[in-house]
Structures are given as C-alpha cells and as structure tokens.
Amino acid sequence: MDFILQPWPWYVAGPIIAFCMFLMFFFGKKFGVSSNLETVCAMGGAGKFVDFFKFDWKKNKWNLIFVVGLIVGGFISDQWLTPDDTVAISTETVKDLAELGIQNGGSSYLPDEIFSVETMLSVKGFLILLIAGVLVGFGSRYAGGCTSGHGIVGLSSLSMESFIAVGGFFIGGLIMTWLILPYIF
C-alpha cells in the first residue's frame, strides 16, 4: 500500500498510460481528450453560431464519460491516495522559480501565485488562467489533438503529422517558459 501512496515513478505511469490507450482502442473507441472540448461546445449550443458544432454530440458520449472518469480519478487520488502533496522537483527548478517570483516551488501540486482563489479573483490572475486555456483549446483543435491524441497515439503510430505537432508543443512550451514567463511574473 505504501508504494501506491508514494509519488509514482515514470516507469510505472508511462506503461499504465499506454494500457489506458490500449483499453480505449480495445473497446472500439479512440484515445484523445481535447475532442471533448468540441463535444461540450456542441452540447452547449455552439451550433447556433458556428456550423461545425451542429454535429450530433451524443455519438461522443463515451468520451464524455471517460472525462467524468478523469474527474473521479482526480478526486479519489486527492482524497485517499496522496497523503503528501509536495512535488519533488529539482533544486535548480526551485531556485529558478524563486527568481521568477514563485516561492516554495513544489510545496504543493500548483503554485498559489497562479492558482489560488485570491489570484484568480485579480484581473491579471484571471486573464493568465483564461488565456492559458484559450491557447490550449485553440491550439489543440487547430493541430487536431493534444498530448494524448498527438503525443501518445500519434507518436506511437509514428505519424509524421504528430511529430510536427509535438515539435510545435515543445517550441511553444520553450518559448513560454524561457522567454515569456519571466515577463509575466
């Protein structure tokens, strides 16, 4: 039991992620999270404004249920499987974060400087969260997949499109982390 309560190393997590992908294909479906964003937009009546969203969202119910599972999994993990919320990031990272203005790096899963309710209620804090989401939503649908669809499935099937997309993920991520974050905080 102690092993489960400790943070899981990469060589445990990676194979389970591959197993989850296998199960979804085994059940005759696909493995991809970001397409749910389109399904929820369609459900919410986005078809009134943009024709794309006029598709029958009910055919994607299986994927919405998968997402409900993600929420339940997050809850179970938080309530019963994670007695210690610290994240053992490297000491250089903690130092770089302090220079950036983010204190106590790794003392919990998320930095208060971005995710505390107080930050969320400030104009700047709200915009950072909202813009992060807009970029992820826009980019994943433009590229036709996110870390699961392009990152795991696409790379596994050695798809050139996914190598380009994941290359893009890293170009964008490096630009944000190295060049833009220092100006935001």
Add this chain to the structure above:
Amino acid sequence: MKYIKYLLVGILFGITLSKAEVISWFRIYEMFKLQSFHMYGVIGSAVAIGIILMYLFKNETLKTLYGEPIVIEPKKKGIPRNLIGGIIFGLGWALGGSCPGPMYILVGKGVISILVVLLGAHLGTFLYHAVKHKLPH
C-alpha cells in the same frame, strides 16, 4: 451500463496522471526547463509501449473486444496546421501547466481556479472553429 468501462479507464488514467504528478504545474515548468527526466520518462515509456501496441494492432494480433481489427485514424496532413497549432498549444500548456486531461483531473482535485482554464479551453475551441476558414492549414 455499457458506458461504465469508459468511466473506469478514465478513473485509472486520472489516478495515474495525479500520482505521477503530471497534473502539477511545477512538473511542466521543470520539463520545459529541461531540469528533470521525469516527464520525458512518462511520455517516452508510454510511447515506447505504444509503438509495440500499434504493431500488434496492425498485424491483428490484438483486436477489439468485438473481434474487429483496430485501425488508427490518420491525423490530418499539413505542416501549418500541425506546427502552428502545436506551438499555440505549447504556449498554453507551459503557461497554465495543464493540457486538457489534467484540467479535468484538477477539477476532481478540487482546484476552483482550473475552471477558468477550462472555460478558456472551450472558448479557444469555439474561436478556432469560428475563424478556421481564414487560417493556413
């Protein structure tokens, strides 16, 4: 009842990404700072096993529960779509420290502010489909 299996896979995936700290903003920052192998190990080992799985799908050693061959739908071709879309995604991934899966998992963890990120993700999805005819693909 036929949907419960998707729920269970989601729960396993959610617990795994939580316990491996993939849902932590700090882990994503550390990954893009190239200061730890952890995230590369998670993605790399999943892909390594995925490559073997794809091979077994293709030669039909592994089939679906219903005995049908597993066919992976190819991703849409086009460099601008994948590269520009990918870069925009990466900017958001590094800023908010979460890709779509972790956003939902963090809702389950009780993080109120992630709802703003999720709202943004839906706005971004809507926006893309509203303007896509003007974008290079």
